[in-house]
Amino acid sequence: MATKKRKLADAVKNGSFSGANGPAKQPKRSAEDFRDWTVNDVCNFLTENGQSDDTVEVFKREDICGAVLSDITEERLEKMGFRTMGKRLLLMKLLERFKLVPVTLDNCKIFNDPIHGHIEMHPLCIKIIDTPQFQRLRHIKQLGACYWVFPGASHNRFEHCLGVYHLAGCLVKTLRTRQPELGISDVDVLCVEIAGLCHDLGHGPFSHFFDGQFIPLARPGFKWKHEHASVQMFDHLIEQNDLKNVFLEYNVGERDLIFIKEQIAGPLAVSRDQAWPYKGRDQEKSFLYEVVANKRNGIDVDKWDYFARDCHHLGISNKFDHMRFMKFARVINVDGRRQICTRDKECSNLYDMFHTRSSLHRRAYQHKANKCVEIMIVEALLKADKYIRIPGKDGAQVKLSETPEDMHAYTKLTDHIFQQVLYSQEPELEEARTILRDVESRRLYRCVGQTRPQQGCLISQDEAPSWSEEIVTSLTEEELGAPQLSPGDIAVSVVDMDYGMGDKNPIDHVRFYDKSKMDNACRVRKEEVSQMLPETFAEQHIRVYCKKRDQLSIDIAERCFIQWCGDRQDRLKKPKGGKSSAPELTPLKKDEIEKEDEASTSAQPPNRHDSVRSRLSL
Incomplete structure (x- = not known):
């Protein structure tokens, strides 16, 4: 036996x-x-x-x-x-x-990151990283044109994606340890980590302004976002590198791939009568969709990494502690769906988080010189679009603006396009080369002024293209005493700055819990947190740049802009000069000035000689 x-x-x-x-x-x-x-x-x-x-x-x-x-x-x-x-x-x-393939020291790798320290990479994620589609992120600046303004902003999308992978895993594993009843499996954790790793695969050259500015101008009406390109590039990466079977070795099947892509770009197909639009995971795991890209309130690991990483490289302090948020994170059932909630006492820290976002936009992302460089590079790429060709699928030669529809070509498109145009020899690229040489030599367009909409007035980005002609014709040649500028001599930029949800308060979409009732989610009103929190959560700035550098043209552009704002004072506030960064001050009335003078005089100590004379007279 x-x-x-x-x-x-x-x-x-x-x-x-x-x-x-x-x-x-x-x-x-x-x-x-x-x-x-x-x-x-x-x-x-x-x-x-x-x-x-x-x-x-x-x-x-x-x-x-x-x-x-x-x-x-x-x-x-x-x-x-x-x-x-x-x-x-x-x-x-x-x-x-x-069984899942075991993760051991032999098949995983350790990355030393300046923000998060040592990051342990899952072997499947190593396979993803070691592909041309992912490696291209090494050559795409995280902050685009900011590098021309902030010398430290040299970091790329590559390291940001590693950081989001790390934080995504940390948050999900924390929730699993704290609440085993959630049923978070190893595959769930791996899928969330992969989504964090691959969420920015679809970014074009210089990150956001490729899909935010270049594509809309080069192809009006073409609806496309980098999140959609990330999903396409993810599929392309798997297909081109024969990774389907490698995914299956770790029990990542078709439904899991759908789950990964839904975390990046949202539901792949939505029907109006669907109560739960996602296919990758059932509604009981709805909270997993809030880790990488939180559509509900914007609190996600993507922001946590770029707050910490961008602040580090820009030299700006980061007041938000994401590790503290993880300590208090808890999944609670809210209106039939599980949401990631936090302690009520953490509300003020979340306001700090969104204030950090607003501060980064104000001080760096929407910096006046940064936006100017973006405008110039976009103009150069638009002029080069007719002539530049990128090798695509089956040997096709693809225009720059058409690469999002050909992942073979898009894989080859990175920030190097700047040097490709700058060092080109073709005569037809001379205009584009000239603009990029000006960027290199810092011969930038001059900001001649900026204004803001009146309270309650919202400016659409679609209005800006028609404003150039309106501005240059706001004063006649007789009024100017000189020839008018042409619409092509100025550029108009509309800058949006908010807390991430337009004019809404994102904290209104966050749920909190009290330590005595840890399974009851509630709202926290702004008034309960502090009386010093903002009343409005969004603002816009309209800036005008003059492309000519002679002083006469700059003066004409500034006068025209002032007149144009004055003609629209029902919608626009009084403009400030291009060099001014001080806040707009409200002038005091005459009687208020006199009262202030009297108050300041009475508050001053008597002159030494006056006091001596007073004693002598006694």
Whole structure:
């Protein structure tokens, strides 16, 4: 009997025995979607592979479905009632195909990051990183044209994506440890980490202004965002590098790929009558969609990393502590859906987070010189678009503005396009070269003034293109005493600055809990936090740049802008000069000035000589 058991164990170990009736049969459903199996599907699989009715009955009694097959261990089989080692070994061999590839020191890597310290990378994520599609992020500046203004802003999308991967894993693992009842699996964690790693795959040259400025001007009416390109590039990455089977080795199947892409760009297809629009995960795991890109309130790990990373490289202090937020994060059921909530006492810290975002936009992202460089580079790329070609699929030569529709070409498109145009020799690229030479030599357009809309008035970005002609014609040649400028001699920029949700307060969409009622989510009104919080959460600035550098043209542009604002004083405030950065001051009335003078005189100590004369007169 002992000899028989030893032979049986050796057979299982050597892989020469998989089931009672020979090698394990393939289940009717594909191996990649086994986690969608019901209890009956699992029972059918066991029956097809020769397991007894008693064995099948045990699995049925314990409600073993596909979602937990990869979590079954020999110890759990023993607790289920399988007392003999031989039976447990047979079942473990049969279920081996459903096990995740173990993560060990041999197949993972450690990155030393200046923001988060040592980051341990999952082996599947290493496979993703070591592809041309991901490596292109090394050559795309995180802050685009900011590098021409802030010398420290030299970091790229590559390291930002590593940081988001790390924080995504930290947050999900923290929630799993604190609340095991959420049922967060290893595959859930891995999918969220991959979404964080790949969320910016679709960024074009110089990051945001490629999809925010260049594409809308080069292809009006073409609806496209970098999030959609990230999903396309993710699919392209898997296909071009034959990673489908590698994903399956870690039990990441088709539904998981959908889950990853939904975290990046939202629901892939939405129907109005759908209560739950996502396909990658059921509604009970709705909170997982709030980790990488939180559409509900904007509190996500993407922001946490770029706050910390951008502040570090820009030399701006970061007042928000994301590690503290994780300490208080908790998933609570709110109106039928699970949301990530935090302690009520953390409300003021969240206001600090959104203030940090606003401050970064004001001081860096929307900096006057930064926006000027962006305008100039976009103009150069628009002039080069007719002539520059990027090699695409099947040898096709693709225009710069059409690369988002060809991932082969888009993979080759990075910030290097600046140097490609700058060092080109073709005569037709001379205009574009001249603009880029001016950027290199810091011969930038001059900001001649800026204004803001009146309270309650919102300016649409679509209005700006028509304003150039309105501004230059606001004064006649007789009024100017000189020839008018042409519309092409000025550029108009509309800058939006907010807390991330337009004019709304994002904290209104956050839920909090009290330590005495940890499963009850509630709102916290702004008045309960502080009386010093902002009343408005968005503002706009309209800036006008003169492309000519002679003083006469600059003076004409400034006069025209002032007149144009005056003609629209019902919508626009009084403009400030291009060199002014001081806040607009409200002039005091004459009687108020006199009162202030009297008050200041009475408050001053008497002159020393006056006091001496006073004593002598006594």
